Amino acid sequence: MRKYLLDLTVAEATMLRTSYLLLRLHAASGPLPQMVPGQFVEVRVDGDAGSLLRVPISVNLYDSRRDELWLLVHVVGSGTRRLAALVRGDVVSAILPLGRGFTLPEARQGGGQRYLLVGGGVGVAPLLFLGQELSARGAEPTFLLGARSEADLVQTELLSAMGPVHVTTDDGSFGEHGLVTDHSLWADADYARVCTCGPMPMMRAVARKASERGMECEASLEGMMGCGLGACLCCVHPTPEGHLCVCQEGPVFTAERLGWTQA
Amino acid sequence: MSINIGGLQLKNPVLTASGTFGYGLEFADFIDLSRLGGIIVKGTTLEPRQGNPPPRMAETPQGMLNCVGLQNKGVDYFCQNIYPQVRQLGTNVLVNVSGSTVEDYAACAARVAALDDIPAIELNISCPNVRQGGMAFGVTAQGAASVVRAVRAVYGRTLIVKLSPNVTDIAEIARAVEGEGADAVSLINTLMGMAIDAERMKPVLSIKTGGLSGPAVKPVALRMVWQVYEAVRIPVIGLGGITSATDAVEFILAGASAVEIGTANFIDPTVSMKVIDGIGQYLDRHGLASVGDLVGRAH
Numbered sequence: 407m408r409k410y411l412l413d414l415t416v417a418e419a420t421m422l423r424t425s426y427l428l429l430r431l432h433a434a435s436g437p438l439p440q441m442v443p444g445q446f447v448e449v450r451v452d453g454d455a456g457s458l459l460r461v462p463i464s465v466n467l468y469d470s471r472r473d474e475l476w477l478l479v480h481v482v483g484s485g486t487r488r489l490a491a492l493v494r495g496d497v498v499s500a501i502l503p504l505g506r507g508f509t510l511p512e513a514r515q516g517g518g519q520r521y522l523l524v525g526g527g528v529g530v531a532p533l534l535f536l537g538q539e540l541s542a543r544g545a546e547p548t549f550l551l552g553a554r555s556e557a558d559l560v561q562t563e564l565l566s567a568m569g570p571v572h573v574t575t576d577d578g579s580f581g582e583h584g585l586v587t588d589h590s591l592w593a594d595a596d597y598a599r600v601c602t603c604g605p606m607p608m609m610r611a612v613a614r615k616a617s618e619r620g621m622e623c624e625a626s627l628e629g630m631m632g633c634g635l636g637a638c639l640c641c642v643h644p645t646p647e648g649h650l651c652v653c654q655e656g657p658v659f660t661a662e663r664l665g666w667t668q669a
Numbered sequence: 670m671s672i673n674i675g676g677l678q679l680k681n682p683v684l685t686a687s688g689t690f691g692y693g694l695e696f697a698d699f700i701d702l703s704r705l706g707g708i709i710v711k712g713t714t715l716e717p718r719q720g721n722p723p724p725r726m727a728e729t730p731q732g733m734l735n736c737v738g739l740q741n742k743g744v745d746y747f748c749q750n751i752y753p754q755v756r757q758l759g760t761n762v763l764v765n766v767s768g769s770t771v772e773d774y775a776a777c778a779a780r781v782a783a784l785d786d787i788p789a790i791e792l793n794i795s796c797p798n799v800r801q802g803g804m805a806f807g808v809t810a811q812g813a814a815s816v817v818r819a820v821r822a823v824y825g826r827t828l829i830v831k832l833s834p835n836v837t838d839i840a841e842i843a844r845a846v847e848g849e850g851a852d853a854v855s856l857i858n859t860l861m862g863m864a865i866d867a868e869r870m871k872p873v874l875s876i877k878t879g880g881l882s883g884p885a886v887k888p889v890a891l892r893m894v895w896q897v898y899e900a901v902r903i904p905v906i907g908l909g910g911i912t913s914a915t916d917a918v919e920f921i922l923a924g925a926s927a928v929e930i931g932t933a934n935f936i937d938p939t940v941s942m943k944v945i946d947g948i949g950q951y952l953d954r955h956g957l958a959s960v961g962d963l964v965g966r967a968h
Contacts, residue, residue: 408698409698409699410698411699411937411938411939450936457728458728458731458732458733458883458884458932458936459728459733459935459936460935460936499937501938629723630723630724630725630726630727631726632726632733632735632932632935633689633695633934633935634935635691635695635696635935635938636691636695637689637690637691637695637696637711637934637935638688638689638691638726638735638737638935639688639711639720639725639737639740640725640726640735640737641723641725641726642720642723642725642740643723644722644723648719649719649720649722649723649740654695
């Protein structure tokens with residue numbers, strides 16, 4: 407897919423709960439390029455002298471009808487705090503769309519295929535877009551979200567419009583107490599594919615669960631990125647076929663390619 | 670805007686630095702690659718290399734550390750799979766050659782010498798992120814000379830030697846490689862540094878240290894280009910933290926005949942075009958006919 411360097415205008419910047427920022431963006435001129443769930447954008451606040459590199463952020467939602475891009479950001483470091491200072495009308499520079507996304511069924515060929523989408527923390531971000539695209543193709547997404555506590559759950563209402571939403575929390579404040587892999591739905595889980603995004607140990611455990619049940623699994627990885635274009639080779643992940651660039655070969659990989667299907 | 674670097678004719682003095690621009694193709698969506706003075710492709714070795722484990726990158730104030738460690742698929746892969754894609758890009762494509770032993774460097778350079786459309790190599794004796802070879806050769810005059818001598822014997826086209834800043838006297842190293850027949854020197858490679866995660870109480874990078882690049886290193890690079898320009902007669906290519914045409918002009922005034930743009934490509938994939946245009950505007954504004962009129966003018 408062709409990549410673009412575009413200025414994006416902030417249509418709305420909203421804090422969800424305490425530390426999650428939702429940015430709704432339009433291209434400053436012309437339409438946004440097509441995007442696939444699991445792809446990401448490299449964002450830079452223009453004229454920012456304090457930071458150097460762009461911040462990679464996964465696409466939370468691409469709405470082609472409204473020509474709108476949503477980015478869901480967990481505000482944790484200096485880069486994301488600068489994003490949290492953005493207000494309506496501000497302009498950010500973005501390179502997009504980047505990387506390879508989740509495997510989707512062909513248009514309208516997903517008829518009744520059941521997908522399990524497992525997100526941990528801010529890893530829920532790409533699942534909204536993925537759920538939307540799966541639904542549009544006739545597939546049926548089920549969501550399983552893991553969070554530290556009830557206060558860390560975001561966008562559950564939007565997700566529940568597309569399919570059942572199951573939750574586990576570390577402190578038991580909402581849903582089932584424990585990790586996503588402890589959830590009772592795994593007992594009779596039967597999905598065509600499991601898609602996961604979140605902390606690495608969670609994704610590995612999810613991939614193992616899926617593998618034990620003979621289900622295909624794809625995981626969206628993170629890496630410390632320099633360029634986001636496959637040029638610097640900073641963000642590699644070790645796999646059975648060697649160090650693979652997360653930004654170019656991924657960020658979505660099959661569990662098989664990552665060597666996560668063996669116990 | 671054109672300039673000659675030890676027999677290599679550049680349409681303008683702006684090249685992209687090895688390891689920051691892939692094989693150029695990664696940036697084809699953003700810029701017209703044929704407008705570049707040249708592309709220096711990523712560090713290439715005789716055998717394939719996996720590089721260092723992650724984490725390989727840490728962001729620092731106005732800079733970044735990397736310890737990629739020369740991950741590449743080897744020179745034969747380059748010759749068979751990459752070269753056919755880059756030989757007709759309409760710009761000079763240079764190969765950055767590295768190795769663990771003097772013999773490896775020479776063997777790798779000999780393979781590249783067989784490629785008609787690669788007009789020059791940049792010899793990397795300054796990578797700080799590999800255990801054997803790399804910077805080990807570039808930190809002594811004797812080591813640097815031994816690699817250049819071996820490569821010069823098998824490589825007839827333009828030979829550029831990329832120098833390490835992690836030395837006491839970079840001018841001495843530059844004189845040593847000039848003495849062995851290098852056609853030009855490029856400097857600086859990254860400065861060795863490190864980052865520590867205070868919460869985890871551990872180094873951030875997998876091999877603890879890495880190479881610092883970005884605007885943070887520019888004053889050091891500029892000083893070294895100045896010193897080397899005074900020490901040798903061969904052309905100097907300047908790099909280190911260039912993000913604008915003004916930065917590039919400063920390097921040329923310090924003595925660089927051409928410049929390389931590195932880390933800035935990550936932040937703005939079109940920066941090289943802006944630098945080319947800006948140098949042209951600078952020359953016009955100062956009534957100068959060519960880049961050559963500017964080289965070393967601050968001395």
